[in-house]
Every structure is written in structure tokens, then in C-alpha cells.
Amino acid sequence: MATFLYRLGRFSFRRGRLVLVLWLVALVAVGIGAAASSGSASDSVSVPGAQSQKALDLLEKQFPQASADGATARVVFEAPSGQKLTSDANRTQIESLVAKLEKSPQVATVSAPFASGQISRSGTIGFAGVTYKVAQGDVSDAAHDVQKAVVDQGEKAGLTVSLGGDAVRGEAPGMLTQTLGTSIAGIVLMITFGSLVASGLPQLTAGVGVLVSLFSITVAARIWDVASGATALALMLGVAVAVDYALFVVFRYRDEIRAVRDPEDAAGRALGTAGPAVVFGGLTVIIALLGLSVIGVPALTSLGLACAFAVAVGVLVALTLLPAALGLAGPQIMKNNLQTRRMRAQERGEGEAMGVRWAKFVTRRPVKVLVASVIGLGLLALPATSLRLAMPDDGMKASGSTQRVAYDTLSEGFGPGFNGPLTVVVDARDSNAPTAAADEATTLLNQMDDIADVHGAVFNPAGDVALISVVPDSSPTSQATKDLISEIRDRGTELHANTNADVMVTGATAVDIDVSTKLADAAIPYLAVVIGLALLLLLLLYRSIAIPLKAALGFILSTVATMGFLVCVFQWGWFGLDQTSPLNGLLPILLISVLFGLSMNHELLLVTRMREEYTRGARPTQAIVAGFRHSARIVTASAVIMIAVFAGFFLVPDDMDLIKQIGLGLAAAVSFDAFVVRMTIVPAVMALLGRRAWALPKWLDRVLPDVDVEGEKLRRALDTAPVDTERSHPELVGAAALVGAGPGLSASSAEYSATLALTGVDNDKETEAPAPARHARVPARGPSWLKRRGRRGDDDATTTTVDPPQQQEPTMRTSMKKLPWRK
Numbered sequence: 001m002a003t004f005l006y007r008l009g010r011f012s013f014r015r016g017r018l019v020l021v022l023w024l025v026a027l028v029a030v031g032i033g034a035a036a037s038s039g040s041a042s043d044s045v046s047v048p049g050a051q052s053q054k055a056l057d058l059l060e061k062q063f064p065q066a067s068a069d070g071a072t073a074r075v076v077f078e079a080p081s082g083q084k085l086t087s088d089a090n091r092t093q094i095e096s097l098v099a100k101l102e103k104s105p106q107v108a109t110v111s112a113p114f115a116s117g118q119i120s121r122s123g124t125i126g127f128a129g130v131t132y133k134v135a136q137g138d139v140s141d142a143a144h145d146v147q148k149a150v151v152d153q154g155e156k157a158g159l160t161v162s163l164g165g166d167a168v169r170g171e172a173p174g175m176l177t178q179t180l181g182t183s184i185a186g187i188v189l190m191i192t193f194g195s196l197v198a199s200g201l202p203q204l205t206a207g208v209g210v211l212v213s214l215f216s217i218t219v220a221a222r223i224w225d226v227a228s229g230a231t232a233l234a235l236m237l238g239v240a241v242a243v244d245y246a247l248f249v250v251f252r253y254r255d256e257i258r259a260v261r262d263p264e265d266a267a268g269r270a271l272g273t274a275g276p277a278v279v280f281g282g283l284t285v286i287i288a289l290l291g292l293s294v295i296g297v298p299a300l301t302s303l304g305l306a307c308a309f310a311v312a313v314g315v316l317v318a319l320t321l322l323p324a325a326l327g328l329a330g331p332q333i334m335k336n337n338l339q340t341r342r343m344r345a346q347e348r349g350e351g352e353a354m355g356v357r358w359a360k361f362v363t364r365r366p367v368k369v370l371v372a373s374v375i376g377l378g379l380l381a382l383p384a385t386s387l388r389l390a391m392p393d394d395g396m397k398a399s400g401s402t403q404r405v406a407y408d409t410l411s412e413g414f415g416p417g418f419n420g421p422l423t424v425v426v427d428a429r430d431s432n433a434p435t436a437a438a439d440e441a442t443t444l445l446n447q448m449d450d451i452a453d454v455h456g457a458v459f460n461p462a463g464d465v466a467l468i469s470v471v472p473d474s475s476p477t478s479q480a481t482k483d484l485i486s487e488i489r490d491r492g493t494e495l496h497a498n499t500n501a502d503v504m505v506t507g508a509t510a511v512d513i514d515v516s517t518k519l520a521d522a523a524i525p526y527l528a529v530v531i532g533l534a535l536l537l538l539l540l541l542y543r544s545i546a547i548p549l550k551a552a553l554g555f556i557l558s559t560v561a562t563m564g565f566l567v568c569v570f571q572w573g574w575f576g577l578d579q580t581s582p583l584n585g586l587l588p589i590l591l592i593s594v595l596f597g598l599s600m601n602h603e604l605l606l607v608t609r610m611r612e613e614y615t616r617g618a619r620p621t622q623a624i625v626a627g628f629r630h631s632a633r634i635v636t637a638s639a640v641i642m643i644a645v646f647a648g649f650f651l652v653p654d655d656m657d658l659i660k661q662i663g664l665g666l667a668a669a670v671s672f673d674a675f676v677v678r679m680t681i682v683p684a685v686m687a688l689l690g691r692r693a694w695a696l697p698k699w700l701d702r703v704l705p706d707v708d709v710e711g712e713k714l715r716r717a718l719d720t721a722p723v724d725t726e727r728s729h730p731e732l733v734g735a736a737a738l739v740g741a742g743p744g745l746s747a748s749s750a751e752y753s754a755t756l757a758l759t760g761v762d763n764d765k766e767t768e769a770p771a772p773a774r775h776a777r778v779p780a781r782g783p784s785w786l787k788r789r790g791r792r793g794d795d796d797a798t799t800t801t802v803d804p805p806q807q808q809e810p811t812m813r814t815s816m817k818k819l820p821w822r823k
Contacts, residue, residue: 001275001276001279002272002273002275002276003272003717005271005272005275005276005279005319006268006269006272006718007268008271008275008319008320008323009267009268009269009270009271009272009275009319009323010264010265010267010268010323012267012319012320012321012322012323012324012327013263013264013267013268013323013324013326013327014264014327015324016323016324016325016326016327016328017324017328018324019320019321019323019324020321020324020325020328023208023212023320023321024208026212027208027211027212027215030212030215030216030219031211031215033215033218033219034214034215034216034218034219037219037221037222046297046298046299046511046515047296047297047511047514047515047518048296048298049296050511050514050515050518051489051504051505051506051510051514052504052505052506052507052510052511052513052514053506053511053514054504055423055425055504055505055506055510056506056511058425058427058465058504059423059467059506062460062462063460063465063467070108070132070133070135071132071134071135071136071138071139071165071166071167072130072131072132072165072166072167073129073130073132073147073163073164073165073166073167073168074127074128074129074130074163074164074165074406074410075097075101075127075128075130075147075150075161075162075163076125076126076127076161076162076163076164076405076406076409076410077090077094077097077113077125077126077127077128077154077159077160077161078124078125078159078160078161078162078409078413079123079124079125079159079160080158080159080160083124084122084123084124085113085119085123085124085125085126086114086119086123089157090157090159091114093154093159094113094114094126094128094154094159095112095114096153097128097150097153097154097161098110098112098113098128100146100149100150100153101128101130101146101150103146104130104142104143104146104147105140105142105143106132106133106134106138106139106140106143107130107131107132107133107143108132108133109129109130109131110128110129110130110131111128111129112128113126113127113128114126116129120413120414122413125409125410125412125413125414126413127406127410130165130167132167136166136167137225137228139167139169143167144169147163147167147168151163151402160405160409162403162405162406162409163402163403163406164394164402164403164407164410164419165394165403166508168402168403184640184641184644184645184648186199186200186203188637188640188641188644189202189203189243189247189637189641191637196335197329197332197333197335198250198254198333198334201246201250201322201325201326201329201333202242202243202246202247202250203243204325205242205246205317205318205321205322205325206238206239206242206243206246206314206317208317208321209238209242209310209313209314209316209317209321210238210239210242210310210313210314212313213234213235213238213309213310213313213314214231214234214235214238214310216309216313217230217231217234217306217309217310218231220306224302225298225302226302226306227299227300227302227303227306229303229658229659230302230303230306230307231306232649232659233303233306233307233590233659233662234306234307234309234310235310236645236646236649236659236662236663236666237285237307237310237311237594238310238311238313238314239645240598240641240642240645240646241282241310241311241314241315241598241601242313242314242317242318243641243645244601244638244641244642245278245281245282245314245315245317245318246317246318246322247634247637247638247641248274248277248278248318248605248634248638249270249271249274249275249278249318249322249323250270250322250326250333251274251633251634252269252270252273252274253266253267253270253326253333254333254334255270255630256269256270257334263326263327263330264327265718267323267326267327269718270323271319271323273612275318275319276608277601277604277605277608278315278318279315279319280537280541280600280604281597281600281601281604281605282311282312282314282315282597284533284534284537284596284597284600284601285308285311285593285594285596285597285598285600285601286308286311286312286597287533288530288533288592288593288594288596288597289304289305289307289308289311289593289594289597290304290305290308291304291526291529291530291593292304292526292589292590292593293305295518295519295522295526295589296518296522297515297518297519297586299586300519300586300589300590303586303590304593307594311597353629353632353633354632355628355629355631355632355633355636356628356629356632358679359625359627359628359632359683360625362680362683362684362687363621363624363625363683363684363687366683366684366685366687366688367684367688369680369681369684370684370685370688373676373677373680373681373684374557374681376676377557377558377560377672377676377677378557378561380561380565380672381557381560381561381563381564382564383564383565383567383568383572384560384563384564384567386567386571387563387567387571387583388571388582388583389516389519389520389582389583389584389585389587389588390477390512390516390581390582390583390584390585391511391513391515391516391584391586392581392584393407393419393420393476393477393508393512394406394407394419395407395408395419395476395477395581396581396582407419411475414471415452415471415473416473416474416475416478417452417471417472417473417474417475417476417481418452418471419475419476420472420475420476420477420481420507420508420509421469421470421471421472421507421509422469422470422471422472422484422485422488422505422506422507422509422510423467423468423469423505423506423507423510424441424445424467424468424469424470424488424503424504424505425465425466425467425468425503425504425505425506426438426441426457426465426466426467426468426501426502426503427464427465427501427502427504428464428465428466428499428500428501429464429465430500430501430502431464431499431500431501432500433499434459434463434464434465434466434501435459435463436499437466437495437499437500437501438457438459438466438468438501439457440495440498440499441457441466441468441492441495441501441503442454442456442457442468444491444495445468445470445488448484448487448488448491450472450474450480450481450484451470451472451473451484452471452472452473453470453471454468454469454470454471455468455469455470456468472484472509476508476509476512477581477582481509481513482513485505485509485510485513488503488505489503489504489505491503492504512585515585516585519585519586519588519589520585522589523588523589523592526589526592526593527556527559527592530592530593531552531555531556533596534548534551534552534555534596534600535548535549535552536548537600538551538600538603539704540704540705541604542607542611543694543696543701543704543706544693544694544695545695545696546685546689546692546693546694546695547607547686547693547694550681550682550685551599551600551603551682554599554603554673554677554678554681554682555595555596555599555673555677557672557677557681558595558599558669558672558673558676558677559591559592559595559669561672562591562595562665562668562669563588563591565665565668566583566587566661566664566665566668567583569664570582570583571583583661584658584661584662587658587661587662587665590658590662591662591665591666591669594662594666595666595669595670595673598642598666598669598670598673599669599673599674599677599678601638602635602638602639602673602674603678603682605631605634605635605638606627606628606631606632606635606678606679606682607627607682608631609626609627609630609631610623610624610626610627610686611623612627613626613627614694620686620687620689620690620691620693620694621687621690624683624686624687628679628683632679635674635678635679636674636679638674639670639671639674639675642666642667642670642674643667643670643671646663646664646666646667646670647663647664647667648663649662649663649664650663650664650667
């Protein structure tokens with residue numbers, strides 16, 4: 001793979017204009033398709049095969065006039081203080097508004113408050129039920145305009161008019177949500193690179209990729225059902241991973257240029273070494289997202305497919321468009337016009353970066369750091385035991401929104417269960433007495449507790465399928481309502497034995513409960529599959545048993561800590577949240593799938609550089625510190641960018657509760673996973689394990705293919721190729737002389753020594769002989785070894801601490817003007 005990516009990087013760099021034109025053509029093509037698309041997203045969530053969905057399918061056939069899959073709305077009227085809706089003036093005004101609703105486009109039926117008995121006992125609250133001929137996502141702008149006109153006209157007449165139901169359009173995300181995260185990402189990139197051009201390229205290329213993704217999803221919505229949150233989630237992930245992957249490649253490219261590479265060769269090497277981490281990181285996200293399709297919830301499948309496509313485009317942009325942009329940017333990419341004095345000093349090998357100091361701190365106190373980190377995340381995970389999941393309804397909207405006002409008004413006038421009516425379907429097509437079966441079902445329902453009202457059975461034209469409307473006493477999201485649905489279904493078994501008629505419960509509340517139950521049941525198996533995938537992937541990449549186990553356990557820890565944090569915020573109302581509610585039922589599965597991929601990205605980036613140093617001769621603790629020297633800055637910038645992008649979506653309107661919750665959830669998850677797990681727990685564990693972190697049984701070593709994720713084979717092949725270095729790059733001769741690379745050293749050993757010298761790593765104490773490419777397995781030691789190492793750090797740390805020398809020989813500084821930039 002590294003060789004292929006090396007060639008791809010050189011080709012894209014050399015043919016930059018061609019690659020850029022191809023991407024722009026793709027962008028224009030999907031943009032035109034999106035502009036011509038009339039597709040729309042849907043908020044409907046269903047579970048094929050569940051009882052509620054079977055009942056809906058039956059209603060669609062037997063009661064076509066009811067538009068079982070059509071959007072619905074409730075227009076709620078409340079009389080002025082001291083008045084009743086039954087007064088002549090108010091009654092006349094309401095009838096006028098109902099008449100306007102009946103003439104609205106796409107309306108199938110309207111149930112008037114006075115004709116249908118939809119007035120509260122106090123006479124102050126009433127509602128009109130509106131059923132549309134189309135699904136929620138297809139309700140036209142003209143129909144929404146009529147809804148708004150009804151509200152405005154009622155308010156002018158002194159009535160309080162509010163709208164509820166899935167046919168009511170929510171607020172769209174504001175520009176602040178979409179620009180805040182990317183603006184912070186731009187600032188982080190400028191701080192990281194100290195260059196306007198280097199920080200701008202990842203944003204520009206990511207922008208092209210995100211637009212291609214969003215336009216493509218819009219076109220897809222014309223053909224397939226796409227969940228309403230798909231575009232926002234794809235935007236969130238697309239921006240995060242595209243900028244993230246571009247950061248990896250640009251950072252490595254600048255390193256290669258500083259090593260006096262030809263720019264085209266530097267682009268190939270950058271893609272050959274950083275590219276495998278991008279590919280495997282992207283694949284983990286994509287596979288986890290595609291795995292959502294096996295759960296059996298269509299809305300979740302569409303979300304997973306849309307986000308996976310956005311991630312795939314982000315990977316392609318990093319592998320093709322970014323190298324092309326590097327070639328077109330020329331020497332401007334190396335102008336450090338924003339670098340601070342400290343950053344320039346660190347590039348000269350003077351002083352220590354913060355990442356190096358942190359790595360030394362952790363490796364000297366691994367037991368204390370590990371225990372403190374695990375206890376901290378464990379305490380944060382405790383609230384997850386109070387986790388409640390539910391599908392969103394109008395009762396979870398923001399206080400003051402029209403949906404929330406309508407919900408509260410109906411609860412006040414008709415009881416809390418009125419917002420979650422149940423539809424009991426009696427399928428008596430196989431019964432000899434359909435009417436008797438429906439009567440028996442009605443009697444059975446009247447005998448149950450927690451039921452406020454039971455409306456009589458209504459039959460279809462054939463007289464063999466009946467509908468019974470049930471209003472619970474409790475709110476739709478309460479445990480009592482869930483228990484009531486279970487009781488009705490259990491008692492339906494008895495009715496079937498007596499009458500041979502089936503009893504099914506459906507309606508929005510029943511569907512939501514079925515979806516939540518399905519997702520809760522699927523969470524643990526899905527988590528097991530994801531963790532199994534992580535173990536296999538990391539075993540293949542790093543040829544180690546300990547590293548995959550460590551990564552999987554860290555992923556579990558950061559996941560449960562994130563769920564505990566979300567419980568504190570959304571269920572317990574921490575941080576001033578004015579509306580508490582259960583978490584969206586889709587959230588845990590989505591969070592697991594996305595966090596899995598993102599956590600593996602940081603694991604790959606950090607540990608790959610450690611393994612690269614280890615295979616080139618560094619000892620375990622030295623490899624940890626050297627890995628942090630090269631990667632800590634990138635991981636930190638990557639995590640901050642993702643946190644900024646995800647947290648920005650916490651500012652979306654409350655109508656988009658899933659986006660709000662997953663935005664904050666992913667921001668918290670990346671914080672815990674990147675800074676606590678990957679940059680604290682990982683080095684602590686690896687310091688305790690020493691060489692055992694890289695151990696692999698011999699029989700497994702022979703079976704597993706060598707993936708070469710760090711590009712070591714590519715590097716050896718390139719460095720041992722016959723090149724007239726003195727003619728092509730005379731600067732390299734001086735560099736070799738500075739680091740003492742004589743004729744007796746191989747190219748790989750000389751390069752490793754040069755790297756240590758230029759980055760300030762004192763390797764003189766431990767390089768009496770060249771280190772082998774693969775270290776021999778060391779017999780395992782027992783608990784006493786762990787205790788000794790915890791007390792005094794491992795023996796490698798005492799003899800091979802990576803301290804930059806105080807007095808160095810003059811280091812290599814190459815003028816960018818001498819590099820043969822392509823004109």
C-alpha cells in the first residue's frame with residue numbers, strides 16, 4: 001500500500017492541474033444535480049418487522065383514506081384569559097381558520113374542534129387535527145405557508161394558536177453553527193503550521209470534498225429515503241475528517257521537505273508514510289458506519305450511508321486533491337510567516353516541545369498516571385447507569401417553541417397521555433365474528449389501568465379490521481406508557497386464543513418505543529462487532545497482542561464516560577440546560593460508530609510513529625518519547641479541530657435534538673479519547689509493558705501479512721536505490737557529514753541517526769551496535785516486575801531518556817530556495 005500511495009502522491013503532485021480540474025468537474029456535476037433535485041429528507045423512524053410497523057402496513061391497505069403514512073399536524077387553540085372557545089366570536093374565528101386549513105394544499109382530512117368533540121372540559125382549549133396526503137418530508141412550502149397564516153390570523157383575533165405534529169417545519173441550522181467550528185479549525189491550523197498557506201490548503205481541499213458530499217446526498221434524496229439529520233451529520237463528519245486527514249499529510253510533507261527532499265519525492269513519501277494511516281483510519285470509520293445498516297432501522301441506515309460517503313470523499317481528497325494543491329502551492333507551503341520564536345527554535349532542535357515533556361512525565365510515573373486517568377473516567381461514567389433513551393417528540397422541544405407550546409397546552413387541557421395516543425388494530429380477517437372480537441378488545445382495554453379514554457372501534461369498508469383509539473394516563477415517554485403497551489400486547493395473545501383475531505398496537509408512541517427497544521438490544525452486539533474489528537485491524541497493522549487490547553479497552557472507557565457526561569447534561573440539566581429529556585434513541589449507536597473510527601485515527605497516528613521509531617532501532621521508552629515528538633502536536637491539533645467542529649453543532653436549534661446531542665457527545669468523546677486515553681493512558685501502559693507491547697507469538701507472526709503501515713519498506717527501498725546524491729542534492733552530503741553518517745552505515749541507519757541528531761535525541765548511550773529491525777521476544781515477567789517498574793520506571797527510561805543535548809553541533813538548515821520546485 002505504501003508504494004502505491006507513494007506513486008499516487010507523485011502523480012497527483014506532478015499533474016496537479018489535471019487533478020484539480022477533475023475535482024472541480026465532479027463538484028459542478030453534483031452541484032447541478034443537487035440544484036435540479038426535488039428530493040426531501042424525512043424524520044420518520046420505523047423498524048421493519050416490529051408489531052407497530054406491521055400494523056401501519058395493514059392500515060395503509062385497509063384504511064387508505066386514513067393516510068397512515070401521511071404527515072399530521074395539530075393546530076391548538078387556547079381562548080383569551082377569562083373567555084371560552086365556545087363563545088360566538090371565538091367559535092366563528094376558529095371555524096374560519098379550519099376552513100382555511102381544509103383548502104390547504106396536500107391536505108387529506110381536517111377534524112374540526114366543535115364537530116369532532118375536540119374541546120377540553122373547561123372549554124378553553126381545543127384543537128384541529130390535520131392529516132396530509134404526503135409524508136412529512138414531502139409537505140410543500142405552500143402547505144407550511146398556510147400553517148403560518150392560520151397562526152398569524154388567530155393571534156390577531158386574540159387566540160393563542162400553536163402547532164404540533166411531524167408536519168410542522170422546524171428551524172434550520174444557522175450559519176453560526178456551520179462556520180464557528182471551521183473558523184476555530186482554521187485558527188488551530190495556523191497555530192500548528194505557523195503558515196497561512198499551509199493552514200489554508202487543508203481547509204480549501206476539505207471544503208471541496210464536503211461540498212461534493214453534501215450535493216451528492218441531496219441528489220440521493222431524490223431516489224432514496226434519506227433521514228433529515230443525514231445532511232447535518234455528513235457536514236459535521238465531512239469537515240472534521242477531511243481537515244484532519246489533510247493535516248496529517250501536510251505535516252508529513254513539510255517534514256520531508258525539511259529533510260531536503262525533492263518536492264515531488266517529498267509528496268510521494270508523505271503519502272507513502274502518512275497515507276496508510278489515513279486510509280486505515282478512514283476505513284475504520286466507513287466500516288463502522290456501514291455496519292449500522294445491519295441493525296434494521298432504515299433511518300439509521302441512511303444516516304450511516306450518508307456519513308460513510310462523506311468520510312470516503314474526505315479520504316480521496318487527502319490522497320489526490322491535497323498533493324495536487326501542494327504542487328500548485330510551490331515554495332509558499334514552507335513560508336513560516338506566522339511562526340513564533342519558540343516554534344522556530346524547536347525546528348532548530350533547541351528546547352523541548354510540550355508533547356515531549358508530557359511523554360517524559362508519563363513514562364516516569366506510569367502507574368500513578370494510569371490509575372488517576374482510569375479513576376477519573378470511571379467516575380465520569382457512573383451517571384451512565386441512569387441512562388434513559390427515547391425517540392424525540394414535541395415535549396422535548398425548546399421552551400417557547402410552537403411545538404412545545406402546543407404540547408404543553410394539550411397536556412393541560414386533555415391530560416399528559418393525550419400527546420401520545422395509541423392505535424389498537426384488531427385484525428379479524430381470520431375470525432368468524434369480527435364485530436365480537438372488536439367488542440371484546442374494547443372491553444379488555446377498558447379494564448386496564450393507566451388508560452384515560454377508549455374510543456369505540458371503527459371498521460374498514462370490508463368490516464374485518466377495526467381501529468380503537470386509546471389515550472393513556474401517562475406521558476408518551478414515561479415508563480408507565482411503555483408498560484401499558486406491553487400489557488396490551490400480552491393480553492392480545494389471550495384475545496387471539498378466544499376469537500382468532502390479532503391485536504396490534506401502533507401509533508407514534510408505539511413506533512418510538514419499538515425503535516428504542518430495537519436500538520437498545522442492538523447496542524451491545526454492535527459494540528462487540530466494532531471492538532472485534534478494532535482488535536483485528538490493529539493486530540494486522542502493529543503485529544502485537546497488547547496494543548489492540550489496550551486500544552479496545554480505551555475505546556470502551558471513553559465511550560461510557562461520554563454517555564455519563566451526556567446524561568449529566570441532557571437528563572440532569574447540568575450547565576444551565578433549561579430542558580431536560582431522555583437521550584435520543586439513535587445516539588448510542590451513532591456515537592459508538594463514529595467515535596470508534598475517530599479514536600482509531602489518533603491511535604494509528606500516535607502508535608504508528610512509535611512503531612516506526614522502534615523498528616528503526618529505538619528502545620521502548622525512547623520510541624514513546626520520539627513518537628510524541630513527531631505526533632503529539634498533530635494529535636493535539638486534530639483533536640482540537642474535531643472538538644471545535646462537533647461542539648459547534650451543539651448550537652443548532654432544539655428541533656434538531658439528535659444533531660445537538662451527537663455534536664456535544666462527539667466533542668466530549670474526542671476530548672476524553674484523545675487527551676486522556678490516547679495521550680495519557682496509552683504511553684503509560686506502553687511504558688509499563690516495555691518490549692512486551694510489541695510482542696507477537698511466532699506462529700501468528702508467520703500467518704499475518706505484513707501491511708507496513710508506517711512505510712518502512714518503502715523508505716528502505718527509496719533510500720537504498722542508486723541515486724547520485726552529490727549531483728542531485730549536494731545539501732544531503734553536508735547533512736550526512738553533520739550527523740556522522742560514514743560509509744560503514746546503511747542508508748536506514750544513517751537516516752535514523754540523522755533524525756535523532758536533528759530532533760535533539762541523545763542516542764549515544766544506547767547505540768553501541770546497530771539495533772535490529774525487529775526486536776526479539778522477551779520472556780514475560782510477573783507482577784513483581786510491574787511493581788518494580790511502577791516504582792522506578794523501566795530500565796530503558798533510566799538509560800535512554802530522550803533528552804536533547806544542551807550543546808549541539810551546528811544543525812542542518814536548508815534554504816527553501818535551493819529546492820528544485822516544479823515551475
